[in-house]
Amino acid sequence: MNAWPKGMKRTKSRVAIYKVLEAASQPLSPKEIHARINQGDFWLSTVYRVLGQFEQEKMILRIAGMDVNHTLFELNRHEHKHFAVCVGCHQRFELDDCPIHEDVHVQAEGFEITEHRVEVFGYCAECLERMRSSKVKHDA
Amino acid sequence: MNAWPKGMKRTKSRVAIYKVLEAASQPLSPKEIHARINQGDFWLSTVYRVLGQFEQEKMILRIAGMDVNHTLFELNRHEHKHFAVCVGCHQRFELDDCPIHEDVHVQAEGFEITEHRVEVFGYCAECLERMRSSKVKHDA
DNA sequence: TCCCACTTGCGAAACATTCGCATCTGGATA
DNA sequence: TATCCAGATGCGAATGTTTCGCAAGTGGGA
Numbered sequence: 001m002n003a004w005p006k007g008m009k010r011t012k013s014r015v016a017i018y019k020v021l022e023a024a025s026q027p028l029s030p031k032e033i034h035a036r037i038n039q040g041d042f043w044l045s046t047v048y049r050v051l052g053q054f055e056q057e058k059m060i061l062r063i064a065g066m067d068v069n070h071t072l073f074e075l076n077r078h079e080h081k082h083f084a085v086c087v088g089c090h091q092r093f094e095l096d097d098c099p100i101h102e103d104v105h106v107q108a109e110g111f112e113i114t115e116h117r118v119e120v121f122g123y124c125a126e127c128l129e130r131m132r133s134s135k136v137k138h139d140a
Numbered sequence: 141m142n143a144w145p146k147g148m149k150r151t152k153s154r155v156a157i158y159k160v161l162e163a164a165s166q167p168l169s170p171k172e173i174h175a176r177i178n179q180g181d182f183w184l185s186t187v188y189r190v191l192g193q194f195e196q197e198k199m200i201l202r203i204a205g206m207d208v209n210h211t212l213f214e215l216n217r218h219e220h221k222h223f224a225v226c227v228g229c230h231q232r233f234e235l236d237d238c239p240i241h242e243d244v245h246v247q248a249e250g251f252e253i254t255e256h257r258v259e260v261f262g263y264c265a266e267c268l269e270r271m272r273s274s275k276v277k278h279d280a
Numbered sequence: 281t282c283c284c285a286c287t288t289g290c291g292a293a294a295c296a297t298t299c300g301c302a303t304c305t306g307g308a309t310a
Numbered sequence: 311t312a313t314c315c316a317g318a319t320g321c322g323a324a325t326g327t328t329t330c331g332c333a334a335g336t337g338g339g340a
Binding site: 095125 | 224227228240243245
């Protein structure tokens with residue numbers, strides 16, 4: 001828990017939420033975060049507020065899953081990474097490297113790029129296998 | 141209005157919604173679509189239902205804007221295109237070509253890619269100009 | 281230790297989206 | 311063309327997520 005913005009108080013809820021995000025291997029929804037810290041007793045609205053502040057301070061990243069209208073958050077580990085999301089099981093797998101090269105060209109004179117988002121969707125090996133075997137059963 | 145899936149009735153609401161999407165130059169939210177067709181009287185829940193069906197039939201595409209948790213829809217013109225979105229004015233500008241090449245490599249044996257999403261964010265020339273001039277005023 | 285600006289508890293409110301069911305209607309068929 | 315019915319819509323309630331308001335509580339600087 002380095003990189004704590006000066007001026008931000010280390011309150012119980014903030015520290016608890018930060019720890020949950022730090023320990024998570026996959027991005028979490030506000031509800032999941034709330035569930036994971038809630039041996040204590042924090043309010044869901046507080047979780048939202050804290051996540052909002054963390055996001056402003058760029059401590060965390062807000063991402064959209066395949067199904068829009070479920071927001072997820074993850075710690076900003078300050079790495080430039082993109083992911084492949086399995087449509088079957090929602091697991092996320094890192095891409096070896098950023099597929100966007102420097103030569104992106106926008107059809108608008110003077111557009112200044114600050115950021116980009118890349119997401120790849122598909123099926124992981126297990127889900128492919130599961131689909132194949134259930135298909136065999138149905139066909140038989 | 142070609143490409144109408146056979147088996148899908150041409151009801152008033154469906155036709156109206158389709159026309160709105162066909163005429164739109166930018167993706168629209170369900171509410172905007174509802175507003176644009178509503179010289180007649182369609183129900184917002186109907187708009188959602190119809191959009192869901194259109195999406196299933198792959199007649200339209202559902203996309204996430206810069207602020208996640210605001211869903212937008214646009215007609216599927218069956219072109220492979222990506223966009224740069226201006227963070228200032230939310231206008232969308234087409235990219236010259238898809239920056240994703242064939243060599244995407246996922247760190248998961250056997251992952252099968254079916255789809256990808258690329259979005260670039262930044263500022264268009266007008267917004268940059270606007271920011272510059274207002275900054276000058278403040279600095280003065 | 282005191283103090284106060286910033287946080288949180290708590291619940292209500294504001295949204296977006298989905299669901300249920302009675303009624304209606306497009307379009308296949310006679 | 312008239313009839314019929316599976317599927318579509320009107321309508322509003324329900325659900326789920328996210329934000330807001332305000333009184334009470336608390337971290338951390340003086």
